[in-house]
Amino acid sequence: MASDPVAPFSSRDAVVCRNVGKTWAPGTPRAHEALRAIDLDIAPREFVVLLGPSGCGKSTLLYLIAGLEDATSGELWSFGDRVETPSPQRSLIFQEASLFPWLTVGQNVAFGLSIAGMAAEERARIVRDALQRVGLWEAIDKRPHELSGGMRQRVAVARALAMKPRVLLMDEPFAALDVQTRARMQSFLLDVWEASGASVLFVTHHIDEAVALADRVVVFTARPGRIKTIVPVDLPRPRDPFSPAAEALRRHLTAQLQDEVDRAFAEQEVVIA
Template sequence: MTEQAFADVAPKRCGQPPLVTCTGVGKTWETDGEPFVALRDIDLEVARGEFVVFLGPSGCGKSTLLFLMAGLEQATEGRIVCGGAEVHAPGTDRGLVFQEASLYPWLTVGENVTFGLKMQHVPKDRRRQVAQEILERVGLSEAIDKRPDQLSGGMRQRAAVARALALKPEILLLDEPFAALDVQTRARMQDFLIQVWRQAGVSMVFVTHHIDEAIALADRIVVFTARPGRIKTIIPVDMPRPRDSRSPAFHALADRLTDLLRDEVDRAFAEQERIK
């Protein structure tokens, strides 16, 4: 194993307790008809400093589990513990990045980044200092006084990541944050996110539909079944970073994941047709 590869996986081997533990987690929504079971029997741990990717077909509950971990939704079965405390509501220990950047258009980039600090009554000068430090980390130091509509899509998502980092969370939860970006920008944003992960030392849980994206980013890939979502398997990715998508190892893992997901995608399509 190369020195860089060891640096990427070392946080998971230091003997610390997991940062996040999901035990028997399920989520069911009551409807006018049959109950809608989104997730069932989820047992999962996320280590401190680990990069975990959720991969599965549309509607399998990946984002639902992310929102349960964030405290935006409540599990109907089981429990989720983060940093030793059971999750019942959002907290500053967990940062969340959505598919859309969701920046306030009337605020500057710097004001968006430090909005959470403003809600905590942090003085204006200190907020400005934090914004400068974090925006420099994500390569947006010159955008601090710009409005979100003056930024490209990739820059807006970098600002959204910066906003999540401003509160110094222990874990970042990312719900397909690069889905709307073109292929070239997506690849650059993946490199950017790995750099931020290394620098910040946070855990990351990242939701995607894209097999290549999962391989490029993850320490471990959690493969979900079709709804009701269960964990089908968890695959460690032992390739050193940066990962060459043209390498035989990359292609072999992509083929394995494609085989694992084929039946689940077919089941998901059949379920969607049944609902229609």
């Protein structure tokens, strides 16, 4: 990572990105720049949505913050500590629930605690609390294949919450769900977030989802992903998706995103040709 001077930031910030860039497969014919010059500060307990066209590096940024990948340039911090490796303080939830099919719901939620060497009694207490918070205590002995898609994602959230993260990173976790289930999961997530006290970075392609969830919406350009604009959302919760203010925000985000989506499609057509 670069050692150039960076803009000042607070050690209390949940996430800090300074001039962060990522190039995949550098120095090879397959090299491509995913992210460029990302500067972003996330406050404690803040819910931030990352919105942008496909391939703009939103998920890549989550992997960098999680410590699963190294940035090509720039620096990242979380609560004053440089991000260099994965940490239980930063939990990542993928688009698919990624549960172990051979384990029960309870065993899946306890997995990280077991790896950390936590005593069985304490582990059982935390698992019970996490499953009660997501409304799935009754399913503790079921296997993932016995659950609906929405229930599996709730188990994934419970597993993340069991580690008591200070930052929850969510990569399109509701993308595979139907419209009705997605709306219920959004409401559920807001309740869990407020109770947990964690900061959330949530990736989505859906403007409606951004309007429903965010304190701020970070709009990305087409690849290489840069921050085009950051839109604060001052709507009270619970939000009425049909209110004039929500509709105005939806229109504003659509306008901000349209040129980037068009450019992303044009670039894909060039590659295919």
